[in-house]
Amino acid sequence: MTAGTAVPATDPLTLDDVEDRARALLAPEVYDFVAGGSGGEATLRANRAAFDRCHLVPRVLSGVDTADTTTTLLGVPASMPVAVAPMAFHAVVHPDGEPAVSRAAAAAGLPFTAATLAGCPLDELSVPGGALFFQLYWLRDRDRTAWLIDEAERLGARALMLTVDVPFMGRRLRDLRNGFAVPAHAAPVNLSDTQRGGGQSVGAHAASVIDPTLSWSDLEWVRRRTRLPLVLKGVLDPADARRAVDLGADGLVVSNHGGRQLDGAVPSILALPAIRDAIGDACEILLDSGVRSGTDVLRALALGAHGVLLGRPVLWGLAVDGETGVTAVLDLLRAELATSMALAGAPHVAAARRLGVRGASATRVREER
Ligand SMILES: Cc1cc2nc3c(=O)[nH]c(=O)nc-3n(C[C@H](O)[C@H](O)[C@H](O)COP(=O)(O)O)c2cc1C
Numbered sequence: 001m002t003a004g005t006a007v008p009a010t011d012p013l014t015l016d017d018v019e020d021r022a023r024a025l026l027a028p029e030v031y032d033f034v035a036g037g038s039g040g041e042a043t044l045r046a047n048r049a050a051f052d053r054c055h056l057v058p059r060v061l062s063g064v065d066t067a068d069t070t071t072t073l074l075g076v077p078a079s080m081p082v083a084v085a086p087m088a089f090h091a092v093v094h095p096d097g098e099p100a101v102s103r104a105a106a107a108a109g110l111p112f113t114a115a116t117l118a119g120c121p122l123d124e125l126s127v128p129g130g131a132l133f134f135q136l137y138w139l140r141d142r143d144r145t146a147w148l149i150d151e152a153e154r155l156g157a158r159a160l161m162l163t164v165d166v167p168f169m170g171r172r173l174r175d176l177r178n179g180f181a182v183p184a185h186a187a188p189v190n191l192s193d194t195q196r197g198g199g200q201s202v203g204a205h206a207a208s209v210i211d212p213t214l215s216w217s218d219l220e221w222v223r224r225r226t227r228l229p230l231v232l233k234g235v236l237d238p239a240d241a242r243r244a245v246d247l248g249a250d251g252l253v254v255s256n257h258g259g260r261q262l263d264g265a266v267p268s269i270l271a272l273p274a275i276r277d278a279i280g281d282a283c284e285i286l287l288d289s290g291v292r293s294g295t296d297v298l299r300a301l302a303l304g305a306h307g308v309l310l311g312r313p314v315l316w317g318l319a320v321d322g323e324t325g326v327t328a329v330l331d332l333l334r335a336e337l338a339t340s341m342a343l344a345g346a347p348h349v350a351a352a353r354r355l356g357v358r359g360a361s362a363t364r365v366r367e368e369r
Pocket residue numbers: 033034035085086087088115116117135163233255256257258259288289290291309310311312313
């Protein structure tokens with residue numbers, strides 16, 4: 001569907017249906033900012049194609065009528081192995097912004113990851129009964145970086161997720177062509193007053209606030225600075241994964257940032273098996289970039305992930321109907337996952353993580369139950 005076409009009359013049956021609805025509602029440059037990738041968008045497309053090349057091998061006669069999707073993520077109980085990915089500037093798609101998403105996630109029993117570049121104060125995102133993860137960008141303003149870590153701890157965040165794949169922003173051609181700038185109502189209010197970037201392009205703003213020199217020694221500093229579980233987001237190489245574990249990381253997000261950073265980067269789902277082989281169960285492995293169905297979640301589990309982060313579909317739900325729209329997306333994904341698990345003969349998440357997968361480049365031989 002292209003911008004401006006009619007909204008379909010039936011309830012959305014897939015997360016892609018929700019995207020179609022959002023596209024019909026949003027200004028084209030806002031849709032492009034969220035949907036787009038970097039460069040020629042090869043990685044953006046490859047993320048989706050790679051999931052479709054991972055073929056699950058179902059078990060039969062396992063007597064499963066309903067599957068139990070519950071699990072824990074970084075020690076936090078979750079109604080399914082999914083957390084909301086950190087995303088900057090929610091209010092570009094809907095005025096209710098991050099608070100609506102954090103409420104929907106809490107009601108769905110899922111962790112919400114607040115972004116450094118969130119458009120509302122962090123304390124509005126700590127919802128009773130909800131679990132908050134906090135995503136950290138390594139800022140040029142080191143005092144602000146330290147303040148953000150302290151603030152996350154004060155608010156009871158359950159994990160600190162340091163993004164390591166954005167020394168600066170990938171070249172997003174759609175944004176450049178559209179002249180996209182973050183509107184004032186979505187500005188990143190948790191940065192210091194002078195850093196909020198009114199009227200700048202997103203790339204120029206990111207370059208002015210994010211410190212591109214982030215290195216392993218800084219990771220040691222972060223590790224010493226906080227007792228929160230520390231998660232590195234944006235790891236694709238097994239050697240980096242091992243080094244992160246050696247430096248005390250509690251979790252990794254295997255991610256190419258939804259195809260928004262290095263165009264040509266390997267699809268996360270294809271990078272996952274080697275990382276799993278390299279670190280085993282030494283720390284928790286999450287995955288994002290292109291998860292669009294319960295079957296995709298199951299593929300990630302079967303290839304060794306403990307769970308996934310869900311990115312754009314959450315913003316499509318928010319765009320369509322605020323908090324209710326996000327709830328609909330999360331409920332749909334959970335129902336799809338339960339169906340896929342039951343059809344695969346996996347009664348629970350541990351069994352799902354032992355399923356076999358066959359595919360062009362992502363092969364994991366099924367282990368015995
Ligand atoms: C609009 C938008 C903003 C994002 N902002 C951030 C951010 O501030 N920090 C971050 O670590 N990742 C950010 N991401 C990347 C997501 O956390 C996640 O890695 C990616 O969206 C996953 O891919 P998916 O959208 O295909 O599910 C952003 C993604 C989008 C679409």
